[in-house]
Amino acid sequence: MEWRLTLKQIAQATGGMLWYADGDEIVKDVITDSRKIIEGAVFVALKGENFDGHKFVSRAAEQGAVCSVVEHWSQSDGTYPVIVVDDTYKALRDIAKLYRSQFNIPIVAVTGSVGKTSTKDMIYSVLSHKFNAFKTIGNFNNEVGLPLTIFKMTSENKVGVIEMGMSNFGEISRLTEIVRPDIAVMTNIGISHIENLKSQENILKAKLEILEGMDEGGTVVLNGDDPLLWGLRGTLPFELLYYGIKNEECDIAAKNIRSFSDSTLFDFKLNDETFMAEIKVPGAHHVYNALAAILVGEQYGMSGGEIIDGIAGFVPGGMRQNIIRTKKYTIIKDCYNASPASMRSGLNVLGVIEPKTEGGRKIAVLGNMLELGDFAVESHRNVGKWVCEENIDCLVTVGDMARNIAEGAIESGFDGEKIYSFDTNAEAISGLERILEEGDCILIKGSRGMRLEEIADALYEGTATEE
Numbered sequence: 001m002e003w004r005l006t007l008k009q010i011a012q013a014t015g016g017m018l019w020y021a022d023g024d025e026i027v028k029d030v031i032t033d034s035r036k037i038i039e040g041a042v043f044v045a046l047k048g049e050n051f052d053g054h055k056f057v058s059r060a061a062e063q064g065a066v067c068s069v070v071e072h073w074s075q076s077d078g079t080y081p082v083i084v085v086d087d088t089y090k091a092l093r094d095i096a097k098l099y100r101s102q103f104n105i106p107i108v109a110v111t112g113s114v115g116k117t118s119t120k121d122m123i124y125s126v127l128s129h130k131f132n133a134f135k136t137i138g139n140f141n142n143e144v145g146l147p148l149t150i151f152k153m154t155s156e157n158k159v160g161v162i163e164m165g166m167s168n169f170g171e172i173s174r175l176t177e178i179v180r181p182d183i184a185v186m187t188n189i190g191i192s193h194i195e196n197l198k199s200q201e202n203i204l205k206a207k208l209e210i211l212e213g214m215d216e217g218g219t220v221v222l223n224g225d226d227p228l229l230w231g232l233r234g235t236l237p238f239e240l241l242y243y244g245i246k247n248e249e250c251d252i253a254a255k256n257i258r259s260f261s262d263s264t265l266f267d268f269k270l271n272d273e274t275f276m277a278e279i280k281v282p283g284a285h286h287v288y289n290a291l292a293a294i295l296v297g298e299q300y301g302m303s304g305g306e307i308i309d310g311i312a313g314f315v316p317g318g319m320r321q322n323i324i325r326t327k328k329y330t331i332i333k334d335c336y337n338a339s340p341a342s343m344r345s346g347l348n349v350l351g352v353i354e355p356k357t358e359g360g361r362k363i364a365v366l367g368n369m370l371e372l373g374d375f376a377v378e379s380h381r382n383v384g385k386w387v388c389e390e391n392i393d394c395l396v397t398v399g400d401m402a403r404n405i406a407e408g409a410i411e412s413g414f415d416g417e418k419i420y421s422f423d424t425n426a427e428a429i430s431g432l433e434r435i436l437e438e439g440d441c442i443l444i445k446g447s448r449g450m451r452l453e454e455i456a457d458a459l460y461e462g463t464a465t466e467e
Helices: 007-014 053-062 088-100 116-127 145-150 171-179 200-213 285-299 304-312 340-352 373-389 403-411 425-435 453-461
Strands: 017-019 029-031 041-044 067-070 082-084 107-111 133-135 159-163 183-186 219-223 239-244 255-259 264-270 273-279 322-325 330-334 362-367 394-398 419-422 441-445
Touching: 007 017, 007 067, 007 082, 007 088, 029 088, 041 053, 041 088, 053 067, 067 088, 088 145, 088 171, 107 116, 107 171, 107 200, 116 133, 116 159, 116 285, 116 304, 145 159, 145 171, 171 200, 183 200, 183 285, 219 285, 239 285, 264 285, 273 285, 273 304, 285 304, 330 340, 330 453, 340 362, 340 373, 340 441, 362 373, 362 425, 373 403, 394 403, 394 425, 403 419, 419 425, 425 453, 441 453
Parallel strands: 029 041, 041 067, 067 082, 107 159, 107 183, 133 159, 183 219, 219 239, 330 441, 362 394, 362 441, 394 419
Antiparallel strands: 017 082, 255 264, 264 273, 322 330
16 A cells, blocks of 8 residues: 545645645655655645745646645645645644554664664664664654654555654644654653753653554553653553663663774573674764564564674664774764763774774773753763763864863872864864874764764775775
8 A cells, every 4th residue: 555645635634725626636655855756645845944945836846746735825825736824834743643543563663861862773784684674864854854754654564663753742742643653762851851851750751752643552662771761660551561681670681792993792581581782883882772672573472583693784874883994094084963971972983992903902982962952061071971981092172162071070080191182074174184093993972963973974985995
C-alpha cells in the first residue's frame, strides 16, 4: 500500500477549504521544498523568519504539484489548486497523521538529551538485520522533519525507528500523536535545552510526552544508569525495561567493556545465555546505544545471534564521530552538536584512539556548547577537567564560552602552554596550521551553531587523500 490519499481527504484532515480542484485527485507525495516538487505532489507552503513558501506556489504548480496547502489565498493570487488552512505547520502534521493511519506498522520512537540519533541508528542496524525497516534520516526529528520521514514509509516496511527532538514543552506531544509508537526509548535526561526548560525535572516531563501516543500494552526502554529515569519505576502504566552499565539491577547490563582504537567490545546476557558484541567504532558510550537496541530487538523476537550481527553493522552517520584517516592526520569529526555528556564521550574516544605514528599527539579542538543557560560556565569548566583525565596532549578552544574549557583545564593541572584559544573558526584554522604535526589525532567537537565542520573540512582538504 502506497499513496492513495485524495485532495478531499487531505482537506478534511486539515480542516481546510479546497479551491480550484475536484478533490478526487490522488496525491503522490507531500513536499515542503518547492525545488523538489514531483508530478502529483502536494506542496505545503511553510513560513519562517527568513522564508515564505507562499511565494513559490505558482512555481510548484508549474512543476507538477497537484495542489498547495496555504494559509491565505485569493483569486488575484492565481487559480492554482489550493487548500486554505489556518496553520500550514499544523496541516503538515495532520497530513502525516492521516498517512500514518494507513499502515499497521510498529514503530520505535527514540528521544533523550544525548545520543538519540546514534541510538536510533543502532536500533535500526539491529532491526534491519531481520526486517525491512525505515528510520529517521539525518536529523529530521522535529515538527517538519518527522512528518517528512513518515511520508517515506511504505507497505513493504515491517518496522520503523523514529527520532523525536524537542526544545520546549508540547513538541514531542505533537510528534508522538503522529507516530503512535509501540516502543518508546529514552536515552537519558541531561541539560540540553535547559535554557528553555529551566530544570532537568522539566526536561524529563517534556520527554515523557512521548508516551502520550502509545496504546496500552506499549513498552518503554530506559537507561537505568540515569537517576531520573530509574526513578520512574512503578510510576508508568507501561512495561518498563531498563539497560545500563553501572546499575546491575537493570534488565540487561553490559559487562567486561573493552575499548580500542577501532572497536568496542562488551558482554551481555540474554535469556540466560552470554554473548559478546562488537561495535566497530571506538567509544564506550556506544555500549548504551547497543544495550537499548538489544532490548528492542528482543521485543521483536530476534535471537542473540541476530542482534549481535546487527550491532556489528552499526555505522555512525553524518558529522557524529565520523573518523577520517588521512595520510597526515586522524580526524574525529563530531560537529553535529555538543552537551557536557557528549563532550565527555568525544574525549573518551580521543583517549582510546592510537595516533597514526609513534609520537603523534592527541589534540582536542572544542567549541562552545550552546543553550545551557545558567549552567554554561560550570559545564564548560567541567569539560576542561575531563580533558586532563583523558591525557590529551593539546587543547584548542574556539569561541568565547569555550575559553572556560581552557580555564577548567588549567585549574585541573593542564599545562597552559599547550592550550590555544581562538574566537573564530577562521582563526582556529590558521592557528592549527602552525600547531599540528604529522601523525596527530584531532577531535573536533562543538555545538551545531559553531559550524566546526569548517575546521574539519579545512584540515581534510589540506591533507591529501583518505586512506
